[in-house]
Amino acid sequence: MKAFAALVHREYIEHRGAFFIAPLVMVAIVFLLTIFAFSVDRINTRFSGQMLTVMPTWVFEAGFAALAAGWLVYLGFVLFFYCADGFAADKRNNAMLFWKSMPASDLKVLLSKLTAAVTIxxxxxxxxxxxxxxxxxxxxxxTTMIAGLGSATLLWSILVIFAQMSLVLLVVIACALLWYLPYMALVGAMGTAAGRWAIPLALLLPSILSVLEWVVMGGGMHPFATRTWDFLNYRSQFPIAFDYLDRVWEGQQAFDAMAFTVDFLQKFDWLQVGVGAVFAFAAIYIASEYRRRSAAN
Known part of the structure; x- marks a missing residue:
């Protein structure tokens, strides 16, 4: 167990630039630019503070959601390239023989990479x-304090919003990682065999599978009117419960993190998550066998 934890920690050390340092630098730059914009009066502090108190709950919830959505896009982007490139890193930097000398199987090494991709x-x-x-x-x-509108009540409301939205973000990230686990495992397995060529292959693979089904088994009027394409399209769209969010945006009810979480988890397709987990393990196992045999030769 200690060896596996060390392997996961190694992945973090090798890729913390993309997953921690670069995001931290971006946050620092944006924060400094924001402070600078206020200090040189590019943004009217008093007017901004007054606007924030018009609909304070909605403004802070919407701001949290918008910023969280941006970070989710960034996370998906870097995870895709990590799985495509990180699984082939040992072969590329000639470290394969070193890791072969360690008491860790190829399956354990690849599982540590996948574990790092869904945890740390x-x-x-x-x-x-x-x-x-x-x-x-x-x-x-x-800014609300500068405008003379800051209060303990507003501060408490902001803290409650932050706590609720943080819970929602945590649940969404965890479920998204489980939902897209088979994609990460497949791209990682392709990276083990094809290296960086896994990036274009992963983008072309859905089209190839759909065209293959259309040619062999027939289907609709074009190669993308197939059951394969419909299934991949379904598995590519994150199944979030929009009906609850629609009621919130329409003002029919106030946003409640626990209510959203319960509604979201109840409607989540856990069967597909289980099938995807089995597929992910199978893909990693096949990739580990290929890695073991190719290194032996």
Whole structure:
């Protein structure tokens, strides 16, 4: 167990630049630019503070959601390239023989990479995302104080919103990682065999599979009117419960993190998550066997 934890920690050390340092630098730059914009009166502090108190709950919830959505896009982007490139890193930097001398099987090494991709690597971005939102909320509250509208009640409301939205973000990230686990495992397995060529192959693979089904088994009027394409399209769209969010945006009910979480988890397709987990393990196992045999030759 200690050896496996060390392997996961190694992945974090080798890729913390993309998952921690770079996001932290971006947050620092944006924060400094924001402070600079206020200090040179590019942004009217009093007017901004007054606007924030018009609909304070909605403004802070929407601001959190918008910033969180940006971090989710960044997380998906870096995870894709990590799986495509990180699984082939040992072969590329000639470290394969070193890891072969360690008491760790190829399956354990590849599973440690996949484990890092769903735990500490996204966890780093989650922590930086919360830090960026804390800074955003802090700047917003300071502007309300400068405008003479800050109060303990508003501060407490901001803290409650932050706690609720942080819970929602954590649940969404965890479920998204489980939902896209088979994609990460497949791209990683392709990276083990094809190296960086796994990036274009992963983008072309859905089209190839759909065209193959259309040619062999027939289907609709074009190669993308197949059951394969419909299934991949379904598995590519994150199944979030929009009906609850629609009621919130329409003003029919106030946003409640626990109610959203319960509604979201109840409607989540856990059967597909289980099938995807089995597929992910199978893909990693096949990749580990290929890695073991190719290194032996």
């Amino acid at each position: 690597l996204p966890g780093s971005i989650f922590a930086v995302a919360l830090l960026s939102i804390v800074l955003m909320f802090g700047v917003a509250y300071v």
